[in-house]
Amino acid sequence: MSCTVSMTVNGKTVSREVEERTLLVAFLREHLGLTGTHVGCDTSQCGACVVHVDGRSVKSCTTLAIQADGATVTTIEGLAAADGTLHPMQAAFREHHGLQCGFCTPGMVMSAVDLVRENPNPTEADIREGLEGNICRCTGYHNIVKAVKAGADAMQGAQAAPVAAE
Amino acid sequence: MANPNGIGASVRRREDQRFLTGRGNYTDDFxxxxxxxxxxxxxxxxxxxxxxxxxxxxxxxxxxxxxxxxxxxxxxxxxxxxxxxxxxxxxxxxxxxxxxxxxxxxxxxxxxxxxxxxxxxxxxxxxxxxxxxxxxxxxxPAVGSSTRAIDGAATLVHDDAPGNVCYDWHLGDKAAVDAAFAQAAHVARIDLVNQRLVPNAMEPxxxxxxxxxxxxxxxxxxxxxxxxxxxxxxxxxxxxxxxxxxxxxxxxxxxxxxxxxxxxxxxxxxxxxxxxxxxxxxxxADRSESFLTDAHGRDHVSHAEMAMDADGNFLALRVSTLANMGAYLSTFAPSIPTYLYATLLAGQYKTPAIYAEVKAVFTNTSPVDAYRGAGRPEACYLIERLVDVAAGVMGMDKTEIRRRNFVPADAMPYQTPVALQYDTGDFAKNLDIALPLVDYPGFQQRRAESKARGKLRGIGFATYIEACGIAPSNVAGALGARAGLYECAEVRFHPTGSVTVFTGSHSHGQGHETTFAQIVAERFGVPIENVEIVHGDTNKIPFGMGTYGSRSLAVGGSALVKAMDKVERKAKKIAAHMLEAAETDIEVKDGRFTVAGTDKSLGIGDIALQAYVPHNFPLDELEPGLDEQAFYDPKNFTYPNGCHVCELEIDPDTGVTTIVNFAAVDDFGNVINPLIVEGQVHGGLVQGIGQALYENCVYDEESGQLVTGSYMDYCMPRADDVPSFTVRYHEDQPCTHNPLGVKGCGEAGTIGAAAAVMNAVVDALSDYGITHMDMPATPEKVWRTIRDATPALAAE
Incomplete structure (x- = not known):
């Protein structure tokens, strides 16, 4: 059985006819060609597939595309500014060498952004607990934790800057 | 440092832009x-x-x-x-x-x-x-484990492999070892299992x-x-x-x-x-297929004995290992428990006689092959656990027994009794740097404080040496390798001075696009932005042996240097022609070619342009073009080495282990990019800690079914399972036989960490009379071990 699914992905409205069983991650990767979102496991454990649905981090491998019908979805491709300027969290991952092979990175960054949204000043323990649903095999997490802390500070700074200018 | 993006700079990675924006190109994306x-x-x-x-x-x-x-x-x-x-x-x-x-x-x-x-x-x-x-x-009927495979009644996995034996191999001088044991004042013994692991790269x-x-x-x-x-x-x-x-x-x-x-x-x-x-x-593959069909790692069952004199000097080491090959021989499987394991059994110690026997067997399990460290973590774990047992036998401090038996720095190059010749290493120095990082003198007080809170605190040391960049080809061939183990690089200057490097090394997280470009930027003084690194395509690169065994920089980087040497020689000829000087009068520094004693000079960019648009080259002596290729065959392995120290606390009521401090001191020779090297160490450490505390690939012995076939059953270390690390390295012992003076850094963390953690776990449990526990030290296993060792608790 097929169905029509419509949503806003990275600011663009999209609509596709898909099988009902189509997962959100397959919708993004196969139907929209947004291959930045990865599939690293089949038990909803690794977090490589994390995207934002209506601003909240979601494992897109465990979400049906139809569940996101009408939603606003942001993937890693949509995180940087339109002019290509990296999101502060992306920039922090680069600065602190928070990635190696890059495969877990999109999910890790998307989780980190949502983590900071919920907790703007996370401690190291908060960050480690908050990223418990994202597995990285390369970095040993050490530099990811540093990057998320720096990214959180930068996100705070980015929000504070206009206020300071007033 | 002449170039801000040259050797020694923590250049931020150039590959990150695409990975951070979802523009990577992985195979499944095509x-x-x-x-x-x-x-x-x-x-x-x-x-x-x-x-x-x-x-x-x-x-x-x-x-x-x-x-x-x-x-x-x-x-x-x-x-x-x-x-x-x-x-x-x-x-x-x-x-x-x-x-x-x-x-x-x-x-x-x-x-x-x-x-x-x-x-x-x-x-x-x-x-x-x-x-x-x-x-x-x-x-x-299935054979689900190596110990079952050699049970006389076991079914044959392959009809033409009697007793399920693939090979029964040995290395070292058995007679000398037997003689040393006969004279020994003390003997330390250990039986241990190095459990099977699933590599679990995140991309299936x-x-x-x-x-x-x-x-x-x-x-x-x-x-x-x-x-x-x-x-x-x-x-x-x-x-x-x-x-x-x-x-x-x-x-x-x-x-x-x-x-x-x-x-x-x-x-x-x-x-x-x-x-x-x-x-x-x-x-x-979906992840379930990865668990079932990716080549697994480790899976050794070993017995080891160390003979010592009355003062705790090591006299001889005897090791017997049963290695599981799985159902078929994977590409490099037979070499792992032999030439990458038994040859490393000297460790950092001057043990004069060593004999190792390795029996490799077939079982009805996934093939087993190289997994980060590949043989060397197994060797390090065995030696370092045995050395801790030896310290117990001798009543010696664990650092003291190591220090006493280290190969001294002034004994380098050092020929071990198991085939390798270490070129460099200052093992005492590694330990000297490590001890203050963990405040070793204060440990007993911290242990007492933990005890007052009802917790068990332990400290564990592991010293390691590994052999990286399998080499040289003639030796590898004599040992059974069916191919030489060199590397290839091509350096192509373009007419306007930018450079494309083609390397046979492959980067899958190691950051070659950055570090290899740093080497070129340093050598020729070109902006790093003008250097492109191409890898991973047989139609573009002349040849390559690829990336494994921490060989990329030591072997692939050396090939790059050799190709740059050729480029420089050619450029020198062109410069001499352009400047109307003798080639012998051209001096080269940071990519500038100067006639000695004059202000006449050319940059490499000027030379590159002339190389491609020549009008008057003396054609008998000078061809157009500036594009050179080199194959580098290393003279020896490189020998990274280090000292890892783990301090941890165990809650005896729950069996939960918490690492409170972990310091790694490593000697990787010269370092091209400290940021990337430290990242390699961090990742390696967590894979070693994963083996020590969490990961275990379990097959049912009877049915051969994989019990741990998903992340629900196979415990991967997560961010909240591991600490941040104290990582130090020194560059006082550069490799003596490659042009960059580099060793390998990719596997070191994994090689040292498991032994350091387990030595700390056993140390924490020593008050219960516990002298060994097999990995992983999961909460349940720790809790049961404490209970079994405590008659009052066991009786409850």
Whole structure:
């Protein structure tokens, strides 16, 4: 059985006819060609597939595309500014060498952004607990934790800057 | 440092931009016109005869293009997956090397062994149809572990491997070791298991096969650490495709850790099938398939003994190891428990006599091959656990017994009794740097404070030395390697002075696009932005042995230097011609070519332009162009070494272990990019900690079923399981035999960490009289061990 699914992905409205069983991650990767979102496991454990649905981090491998019908979805491709300027969290991952092979990175960054949204000043323990649903095999997490802390500070700074200018 | 982005600078990685914005190109990201999807039909039994395969129901399913089996491959004369290393047993006989077909023919030998492939328009359709392939199996008794394999009554995994033995090998001087034991004042003994692990690169394996009927050319895009080796093995031995008609591309690869070195059957299946059906065929493993079919690591059962004199000096080491090869020989499997394990059993110690026996056996489990460290973590774990036991036997401090037995720095180069010659290393210095990082003198007080809180605190040391960049080729060949182990690089200056480097090394997280560019920027004074590093494509790169065994910088980087030497020699000739000077008068510094004693000089960019637009080169002496290629064959292994210290606390009520401090001091020779090197160490440490505390690949001994087949059952270390680290390195002992003075850094963390953690766990439990515990020290195991060691608790 097929169905029509419509949503806003990275600011663009999209609509596709898909099988009902189509997962959100397959919708993004196969139907929209947004291959930045990865599939690293089949038990909803690794977090490589994390995207934002209506601003909240979601494992897109465990979400049906139809569940996101009408939603606003942001993937890693949509995180940087339109002019290509990296999101502060992306920039922090680069600065602190928070990635190696890059495969877990999109999910890790998307989780980190949502983590900071919920907790703007996370401690190291908060960050480690908050990223418990994202597995990285390369970095040993050490530099990811540093990057998320720096990214959180930068996100705070980015929000504070206009206020300071007033 | 002449160049801000040169050697020694923590240059931020150039590859990160694409990875951070979702623009990486991993194998599963590729789509081709008219592409089909493959799903393998895999054996649910560990051991069975295949009596028949009926594809009719599957073929009737929507979207199904083909169902292909081992019989189809046999009809097309597809060969067996070759093994790249041959070991000879003690009696001189060659190892047993049974065939390993990409699709099994009449018998399956492990759960996950592929018997057929279903190809359909979509992945979902292929998956649905794979469920409908009817395979008639006659189940056979299974051999689920190495210890069962050598039980006299065990079923034979391969009929032509009696006793399930692949080889029974040894190294060292048995008579000298026996004589030393006869004289020993003290002997330390240990029995231990180095458990099986699943490498678990985060990107599952994938392969995309294409065939162009008009040109007869095949292309395989695959998750590989060494595409040229795959081309050679698959082209020459499996599918019979000559190199000029076979392109193998390893694009962005999401981690390897060894598991993507090997030539896997799926690569041959999609390449062969692409021609058979006349369309591109893509296969991507799901994680369950990765657990079942990626080559696993470790899986040793060992007994070891150390003979000592009255003062705790090591006299001799005797080791006996049973190594599990799994159901078939993976590409490098036989070399791991032999030349990458037994040769490292001297460790950092001057033990004068060593004898090791290694029996490798077949079982009905996934093949076992190199996993990060590959033999060396097994050696380090065995030695360092045994040294801690020896300290207990002698009543000596654990640092003191190590110090007493270290090979002294002034004994370098040092010939070990097990074949290797260490070129450099100052082991006492590593320890001297490490001890203040963990405040060793304050440990007993911290231990007492923990005890007052009802907690058990332990500290553990591990010193390691490893052999990286398997070399030299003539020695590797004498030891059974069926190929030399050199590396290739090409440095191409373009007319306007930018540079493309083609390297046979492959980056799948290591950051070569940055570090290799730093080496070029440093040498020629060019902006790093003007240097492009190309890797992972057999149509672009002359040849390559790929990336494994921490060889990329030491071997691939050295090839790069050799190619740059050639470029510089050529550029010097061109400069001499342009400046109308004698070549011998040209001085070169940071990419400027100056006539000695004058202000006449040219930059490399000026020379590059002239190289491509010459009008008056003396053609007998000087060819146009500035593009040089080099092959570098190392003279020796490199020997990274270090000292890792772990301090941890155990809650005896729950068995939960918490690492409170972990310091790693390493000697990697010269360091090109400290940021990247430290990142390699962090990642390695967590894989070692993962083995010590969390990870365990379990097969049911009776049925051969994989019990830990997902992340729900196989415990991967997560962010909240591990600490931040104190990492130090020193550059006082550069490698003496490669031009960069570099050693390997990719595997060090994994090699030292497991031993350091387990020595700390046992130290924490020492008040209970516990002297050993096998990995992983899970909360349940720790809790049970404490309980069993405490008569009052055990009686409850």
């Amino acid at each position: 789509k081709r016109p008219n592409m089909t999807h493959a799903v393998h039909v895999r054996s649910p039994y560990a051991h069975a005869r295949v009596l028949g395969i009926d594809p009719a129901d599957a073929l009737a399913m929507p979207g199904v293009v083909a169902v292909l089996t081992g019989a189809d491959m046999e009809a097309d004369k597809v060969g067996s997956l070759p093994c790249g290393w041959q070991i000879h047993s003690k009696d001189g006989s060659p190892m047993k090397e049974p065939p390993h077909y990409p699709l099994a023919r009449d018998r399956v030998r492990y759960v996950g062994d592929a018997v057929a492939v279903v190809i359909a328009e979509t992945r979902e359709q292929a998956r649905d149809a794979a469920e409908m392939v009817v395979v008639d199996y006659e189940e056979l 394996r994938a392969a995309l096969g294409e065939y162009d009927a008009s040109s007869g050319e095949y292309t395989l895009t695959t998750t590989s650490q060494n595409p040229h080796v795959i081309r050679l093995l698959m082209g020459a031995f499996v599918l019979g495709i000559p190199e000029h008609k076979l392109r193998v591309v390893a694009p962005d690869v999401g981690g390897g850790f060894g598991s993507k070195i090997f030539h896997y059957g799926e690569e041959a299946v999609v390449t062969w099938a692409a021609r058979k059906i006349g369309r591109p065929v893509k296969w991507t």
